[in-house]
Amino acid sequence: MDGGNLGKGLMLSVVPYRRMAVLASAVTLAFVGLVGWLAHLQLHFSDDEPMPERSTVSSRTARPGRRGAILDCRGTVLAMSVPTRMVCADPSLIFTQHVTIAKSLAPLLQMKESELLSLISPRVRTNAADGRLITNSYVVLKRKVPIDTWQQVTQAMARLEVKFPGRRIRSSEKLARDALRYRSIFGSDDYLRHYPSGTLAAHVLGYVASAETNTDYGPVFEDRGLTGIELTCDRALAGVHGWAGAGGGVEPKEGLNVVLTVDATIQAIVEDELAAAMKKYSPAGACAIAVRPFTGDILAMASAPTFDPNSPGSGVDGWRNRAISDLTEPGSTFKIVTITTCLEEGILTLEDTVDCEHGRWWHGGAWLHDVHPYGVLPYEKVICKSSNIGTAKAAVRLGPGRLYQAVRNFGFGQRTGIPLPSEAAGVIRPTNQWSKLSITRVPIGQEVSATPLQMVMAMSAIANGGTLMSPRLIDRLEDSEGRVIVQYPASTVRRVASERVCREMVRALKKAVSREGTASAAELESYTVAGKTGTAQKFVDGTYKSGKYYASFIGFFPADRPAVCIVVGIDEPDRRVGYMGGTVAAPVFKAMAERIAAYLHLPPDKPSDVPGTGQSPALAARERVEPAPKVARQ
Structure with a gap:
């Protein structure tokens, strides 16, 4: 054999011996570990003495309080905290069975075997106080494990095969086996x-995220609100921690339940029709709000695109609550503020006429146009036809000071105070910052920005007879037994117009939702509707963008006995399908209103029959509405 072959032969001979040496060392260490563990048990516990309870971080263990639920106005559960288990391990009790446990539990916990093995492996460190070597006795394996899965884990551990050297199992070995099976893997609330x-x-609703909080009794994991009601009501919803220990303990206390004014069925209707609008008009986004005009109760608030709070993901655009955070120039819907104020100040009556200049008027150094060329119109038809020129001429007579004050009185340029994060205040510049054009642009919804919520609350003020209400989203806080802890009544902001003027405005707004008005597509068969369309060219980066529009409609019904006021906003609809408020947003309002009226069993104020049935359209629609299913707390 030459030198090269001799070297290869020696190498082949050495490798198996090295592997055997490593394996022997591992077995020896494992055996020593087992013997050491058994010796520890034998020295500290006699055959008749029971093994003490496992000790983790301290003699007391923190227990989280259950977070309160969020309910709709009829008691339907919208958010709840379901009991689960946090699965933990005491690596010091596992001795040589780490691989066996990892293989057994990884499929149940839906974890990688290598990841689980790493977690349950002991970590040896030196105790700073006395220099002794100690190992970790507490590690979290997985949180929020379903109860049935936890039961499978405990059953798997109870069946775990543990082998010891020798034919008879000594008492100390039995203690070690029982500690491994029943105490090495444990669960907490x-x-x-x-x-x-x-x-x-x-x-x-928003959503939550889990975080670890250090308490006097050790760490505790709890959910904290990040957005929506979960955030603004976080302190009320959060439970009070308790603790458990060998000498007893203190039971944790559940958080309060938050009962909203939202009706889950109406919310579902609004979201359903908004989703249909997204599909039909392919906009960048859309939103809608349904309000009770006399109380300010929010019955529904929806935005699209949306997200699932069970798994919110990372879609920031879907998280955005467009109803309270999107600022746009409202366009013609803002004319309700201008004309209402002119009526209140005695500047004009609805019977007074104005020359609309056949659709083209020069003022302040620029032309102002109407969509259609109108001549002389009474102010009732200025609203009905949505004339920019007629509205601007009324504002010129009113003057900048009174117009600005009216805009502020209606709640623009300031937050409504709705208990949700990220509400925008909107923009209305003081008159000393106005240009010569401002007095003709602000009254028609330009040079001012507002949220859909501000617009629907302003229209609700006209609907209820002149009182601006605060939006009411939370009805009350209850404890787990249903006892009312805090009640939140309806809240008035201020009177913005007289009842007489509001009756006049309702008369004109009903004309707008008719065959001669801009909102004929919002007309209902069984109910009179009062409302106003808006089509605003979007103002982006200091200029009006060609082809980009915000289409909206705000209306209430029945017009003379309003039960619900709805705003619909469609952001950048596909122009090939439509972009005007009357052709895009008004039909969405109609679809929502018909179903909501049927669900609320509102008596029709326009009696008419569905051909061939002898049944009113409202009653026919009622059969198509199914209430949202009740969800019981677990």
Whole structure:
């Protein structure tokens, strides 16, 4: 054999011996570990003495309080905390069975075997106080494990095969086996925040994230609100921690339940029709709000695109609550503020006429146009036809000071105070910053920005007879037994117009929702509707963008006995399908209103029959509405 072959032969001979040496060392260490563990048990516990309870971080263990639920106005559960288990391990009790446990539990916990093995492996460190070597006795394996899965884990551990050297199992070995099976893997209270209806009211509810909090009794994991009601009511919803220990303990206390004014069925209707509008008009986004005009109660608030709070993901655009955070020039819907104020100040009556200049008027150094060329119109038809020129001429007579004050009185340029994060205040510049054009642009909804919520509250003030209400989203806080802890009544902001003027405005707004008005597509068969369309060219980066529009409609019904006021906003609809408020937003309003009226069993104020049935359209629609299913707390 030459030198090269001799070297290869020696190499082949050495490798198996090295592997055997490593394996022997591992077995020896494992055996020593087992013997050491058994010796520890034998020295400290006699055959008749029971093994003490496992000790983790301290003699007391913190227990989280269950987070309160969020309910709709009829008691439907929208958000709840479902009991689960946090699965933990005491690596010091596992001795040589790490691989066996990892293989057994990884499939149940839906974890990688290598990841689980790493977690349950002991970490040896030196005790700073006395220099002794100690190992970790507490590690979290997985949180929010379903109860049935936890039961499978405990059953798997109870069946775990543990072999010891020798034919007879000594008492200390039995103690070690029992500690491994029943105490090395343990569970503690945990909760999973669950939204039973998925995306329903997602922008109102918000979502949570789990975080670790250090207490006097050790760490505790709890959910904290990040957006929506989960954030603004976080302190009320959060439970009070308790603790458990060998000498007793203190039971944790559940958080309060938050009862909203939102009606889950109406919310579902609004979201359903908004989703249909997204599909039909392919806009950048859309939103809608349904309000009770006399109380300010928010019955529904929806934005699209949306998200599922059960798994919110990273879609920032879907998180945005457009109803309260999107600022746009409202366009012609803003004319309700201008004309109402002129009527209140005695500047004009609805019977007074104005020359609309056949659709083209020069003022302040620029032309102002109407969509259609009108001549002389009474102010009732200025509203009905949505004339920019007629409205601007009324504002010129009113003057900048009174117009600005009226805009502020109606709530623009300031937050409504709705208990949701990220509400925008809007913009209305003081008159000393106005240009010569401003007095003709502000009254028609230009040079001013507002949120859909501000617009629907302003229209609701006209609907209810002249009182601006605060939007009411939270009705009350209850404890787990249903006892009312805090009640939130309806709140008045201020009177913005007299009842007489509001009756006049309702008369004109009813004309707008007719065959001669701009909102004929919002007309209902069984109910009179009062409302106003808006089509605003979007102002982006200091200029009006060609082809980009915000289409809106705000209306209430029945017009003379208003039960619901709805705003619909469609952001950048596909122009090939439509972009005007009357052709895009008004039909969406109609679809929502018909179903909501049927669900609320509103008596029709326009009696007419569905051909061939002898049944009113409202009653026919009622059969198509199904209330949202009740969800019980677990």
